[in-house]
Amino acid sequence: MKLSLKYIAIAVLIFTTSDLFAGGGVKWHSFDEGLVKAKKENKFVLVDFYTDWCGWCKKMDSDTYANSEVIKYLDSHFILVKLNPEKDGDVTFQGQKYPAAQFARSAGVSGYPATGFFETTGDFIGIQPGYIPAEKFINLLKYVVSKEYAKQN
Numbered sequence: 001m002k003l004s005l006k007y008i009a010i011a012v013l014i015f016t017t018s019d020l021f022a023g024g025g026v027k028w029h030s031f032d033e034g035l036v037k038a039k040k041e042n043k044f045v046l047v048d049f050y051t052d053w054c055g056w057c058k059k060m061d062s063d064t065y066a067n068s069e070v071i072k073y074l075d076s077h078f079i080l081v082k083l084n085p086e087k088d089g090d091v092t093f094q095g096q097k098y099p100a101a102q103f104a105r106s107a108g109v110s111g112y113p114a115t116g117f118f119e120t121t122g123d124f125i126g127i128q129p130g131y132i133p134a135e136k137f138i139n140l141l142k143y144v145v146s147k148e149y150a151k152q153n
Contacts, residue, residue, distance in 0.1 A: 025071050026071055026074055026075070028048075028080050028081065029080060029081050029082075030081065030088075031047065031081050031083050031088070031091040031092075031093075032091060034079045034080065035081075035092075035118070035122050037079045038118070038120055038122065039120065039121065039122060041079065042120050043120055044077055044078045044117060044118065044144060045078065045080075045081060045116075045118035045120075045122070046074065046079070046081065046115060046116070046118075046141075047082075047083050047107075047116035047117075048065075048080065048113060048115060049084075049085060049112060049114040049115070049116060049127075050082065051084055051085070052084065052087070054112040054113060056113055056130070056131040057112050057113040059131055060113050060131050060132070063133065063134060064133060064134045067134035067137075069138055070134050070137055070138055070141070073138060073141050074141065077145050078141070083100060083103075085100045085104035086100075086101065087100075088100040091103050093122075094122070107124065107127055108126070108127040109127060109129075110129065111129055111130070113129075113130065114128070114129045114130070115127065115140075116128075125144065
């Protein structure tokens with residue numbers, strides 16, 4: 001009897017902590033909530049444009065967003081937003097409401113996944129299309145945080 005209680009306790013522990021590992025251990029926000037939080041915390045915004053049917057989007061979640069180095073860097077510098085243009089409702093950007101699909105197209109999303117970056121002020125930086133492996137993704141994140149992109153304009 002004691003042995004089975006021990007296994008049940010372990011199973012409960014695993015079940016209750018599994019949400020730390022699901023989705024890569026990162027905290028996702030809605031678009032509007034993410035922009036407000038980023039301004040308040042003076043962090044960049046990363047928008048994961050995805051769809052439910054996209055295999056590469058799922059791979060990005062399971063590999064890239066689950067990488068411990070990526071998680072640590074994201075937590076320090078970014079507020080994360082998940083946006084499904086096929087399902088999500090309106091988003092508010094610079095005082096205007098847009099349907100999610102229209103907003104994604106305007107941001108330059110032409111396929112999935114796509115990763116959008118926004119300044120701490122909410123200003124749009126740009127889009128990186130496609131799946132990005134963790135080792136390349138961390139370099140992209142560091143590039144955004146360094147603001148090197150602003151020096152090239």
